[in-house]
Amino acid sequence: MSVHLKVDCYSGYKADERPRRFSFVDKPGAQVFEVTEVLDQWYGVGYCCFKVLADDGNFYILRHQEAEDSWVLDSFRRVPMKGSETEASSSDR
Numbered sequence: 190m191s192v193h194l195k196v197d198c199y200s201g202y203k204a205d206e207r208p209r210r211f212s213f214v215d216k217p218g219a220q221v222f223e224v225t226e227v228l229d230q231w232y233g234v235g236y237c238c239f240k241v242l243a244d245d246g247n248f249y250i251l252r253h254q255e256a257e258d259s260w261v262l263d264s265f266r267r268v269p270m271k272g273s274e275t276e277a278s279s280s281d282r
Contacts, residue, residue, distance in 0.1 A: 192262040196251060208239055208251055211260070222249075238263060 193214040198205040207227050213219045222243040229240040237253045250264035 194251060194260040194262055196253070196260040205237075205253060208241060208260075211243075211249075211251060213262075 194211045195214050196205075196208050196211045199207050199209050207230070208224050210221050210223050212221045222245060224241045225244050226242040227239055228242060228248070231238050235254065235256050237255065239251045239253075241249050241251060243249055246268050248264075248266040248268065249262060252261050252263045253259075254261065
């Protein structure tokens with residue numbers, strides 16, 4: 190199952206050069222996440238992926254399917270908050 194996104198991109202010398210903000214299509218009135226940093230970018234046959242850090246402090250991998258001109262969420266990683274139980278248990282090891 191794919192999570193579809195609405196993505197607003199910066200367009201410089203080419204269209205959809207890099208994502209600036211995104212939201213989930215399936216959730217009306219969903220939060221808009223601002224991209225604070227593009228950490229990585231890579232290409233495959235017919236697609237381009239961006240690993241981004243969003244303003245919520247989490248990491249997302251956004252995939253642009255070029256033929257369909259659509260965006261999907263490939264991956265998500267929540268960053269543990271400072272002082273959280275998860276962080277404390279991992280630092281005790």
